[in-house]
Amino acid sequence: MASEEYPLMVGQALQSTSTQYTILEFIGEGCYGKVAKCLAHNSSKPVAVKILKQDYLQDVEGEVSVLKTIGSMNEDDINVVKFYEHFQYLGYTCLVFELLDRDLFQLVGSMNFHNIRPIAKQLLVALQGLQSVRVMHGDLKPENVMLTNMEERPWRVKLIDFGMASSFSSVIPGMTLQPIGYRAPEISLGLPFSGSIDMWGLGCTLAFLYLQRNLFSFQSEYLMMKCIVEMLGMPSRRQLHFGMYSKKFFCKERDELGKRWRLLTPDEYSSRNKVKVDEWPISHPHFSSLDDLLYISEVGDDEEMEDRKVFIHFLKQMLRLNGDKRISPADALQHPFITGSYEPGARQQRISNRGI
Incomplete structure (x- = not known):
C-alpha cells in the first residue's frame, strides 16, 4: 500500500x-x-x-x-x-x-581551534575506516556530523547519513555526489574520482567551522567554481581536457601563447547552460587564496596566529584540485594541526626530551 x-x-x-x-x-x-x-x-x-x-x-x-x-x-x-x-x-x-545530539551546523559561532582539532581528528579516523572497507561517504558537510552528547561527552562526534555513500567499485565518472559548496572539482568536471572526494568535503567542513560560513559559494555550481578558481587557481589542462563537464564551466581561447582554458563569464555560462547565474552574495568576500583566511578576523596573539597558519596549511593539503595529490586520512592524522606538535608546550617538551 x-x-x-x-x-x-x-x-x-x-x-x-x-x-x-x-x-x-x-x-x-x-x-x-x-x-x-x-x-x-x-x-x-x-x-x-x-x-x-x-x-x-x-x-x-x-x-x-x-x-x-x-x-x-x-x-x-x-x-x-x-x-x-x-x-x-x-x-x-x-x-x-x-540517537545522537545535534549537528555541527547548529554550533556556528561557538567554535575555536581547541574544538576544531578533535572534530577533525575524529572525522579523519572515520574516513580512514571507510577507506579500509573501500567506501566513500559522498556527502560530508556540517549537517552530517553530529555530536553524540554535548553535555556528557563534549565534542565527541560521529559521521551520519550514508544515503549518498558508494563502494569504490560502483562509482563511475559523471556521477553527481556532494552538495554544491562541498563538491570536489573532479565531481564537477566529470572526471574519475576516488575516496579523496571526502577529504575535499572534510576540508570544506572544517573551513566552515573556522569561518562560520561556507568557504565556497553554495548558491550555484558556477559561483562555486568561480570561488575555487579565484582561491586555488585553474584546474590543470589535463583535468580540463578529460573532464566530461569541463565545457560547462570553461572554454578554450587562443592568445599569443596558443590555446588556453579560461572560466566562462556569468553571461557565457548562462547562455551555454540555459540557466540564470545568481549574483555574487554580498556577504561572501572574494578570497584570492587560502592565505587570506589568516586575517579573516582580528588575531588575539602570536599563539593564535600560529594556530591559523598551521590550520591553513592543513586545509591546503585537503583542498588540492587534483584528487590524486590530496592528503590521505592516514597522512592527515600525522599533520601538525592534528598532533599539536607545533604548539609551544609541545616544542618545549621535545627540547627537554632531547636534553635527557
Missing part, C-alpha cells in the same frame, strides 16, 4: 520483525523523508528512525548495503553512527540508528 494513505503521527508505533518503535517526536525532515525520535520497546531506549519517502526507495538497498559493510567494524571506533536495522511498515521504509 502507498504510504501516503497512512500519515504517521506522534504516538504511533512502527512495527519491525524484532520490536516496536513508538514515535515520540519528529526531529528532522529532508527531501528523503523524515527522522523520528522513537522509543524502542525491546530496549526501552530512544533511537532515531529515518523514514523514507516512496521516491527514495530505489536507493535504500545501496545505503543499507553500505551500512552493513560499515557495521562489520566497531562504529564507535571509527566514529560512525550505529545502524540497528531496517524494515517496511505500511509502505514506509524505516532505517533505525542510535
Whole structure:
C-alpha cells in the first residue's frame, strides 16, 4: 500500500520483525523523508528512525548495503553512527540508528581551534575506516556530523547519513555526489574520482567551522567554481581536457601563447547552460587564496596566529584540485594541526626530551 494513505503521527508505533518503535517526536525532515525520535520497546531506549519517502526507495538497498559493510567494524571506533536495522511498515521504509545530539551546523559561532582539532581528528579516523572497507561517504558537510552528547561527552562526534555513500567499485565518472559548496572539482568536471572526494568535503567542513560560513559559494555550481578558481587557481589542462563537464564551466581561447582554458563569464555560462547565474552574495568576500583566511578576523596573539597558519596549511593539503595529490586520512592524522606538535608546550617538551 502507498504510504501516503497512512500519515504517521506522534504516538504511533512502527512495527519491525524484532520490536516496536513508538514515535515520540519528529526531529528532522529532508527531501528523503523524515527522522523520528522513537522509543524502542525491546530496549526501552530512544533511537532515531529515518523514514523514507516512496521516491527514495530505489536507493535504500545501496545505503543499507553500505551500512552493513560499515557495521562489520566497531562504529564507535571509527566514529560512525550505529545502524540497528531496517524494515517496511505500511509502505514506509524505516532505517533505525542510535540517537545522537545535534549537528555541527547548529554550533556556528561557538567554535575555536581547541574544538576544531578533535572534530577533525575524529572525522579523519572515520574516513580512514571507510577507506579500509573501500567506501566513500559522498556527502560530508556540517549537517552530517553530529555530536553524540554535548553535555556528557563534549565534542565527541560521529559521521551520519550514508544515503549518498558508494563502494569504490560502483562509482563511475559523471556521477553527481556532494552538495554544491562541498563538491570536489573532479565531481564537477566529470572526471574519475576516488575516496579523496571526502577529504575535499572534510576540508570544506572544517573551513566552515573556522569561518562560520561556507568557504565556497553554495548558491550555484558556477559561483562555486568561480570561488575555487579565484582561491586555488585553474584546474590543470589535463583535468580540463578529460573532464566530461569541463565545457560547462570553461572554454578554450587562443592568445599569443596558443590555446588556453579560461572560466566562462556569468553571461557565457548562462547562455551555454540555459540557466540564470545568481549574483555574487554580498556577504561572501572574494578570497584570492587560502592565505587570506589568516586575517579573516582580528588575531588575539602570536599563539593564535600560529594556530591559523598551521590550520591553513592543513586545509591546503585537503583542498588540492587534483584528487590524486590530496592528503590521505592516514597522512592527515600525522599533520601538525592534528598532533599539536607545533604548539609551544609541545616544542618545549621535545627540547627537554632531547636534553635527557
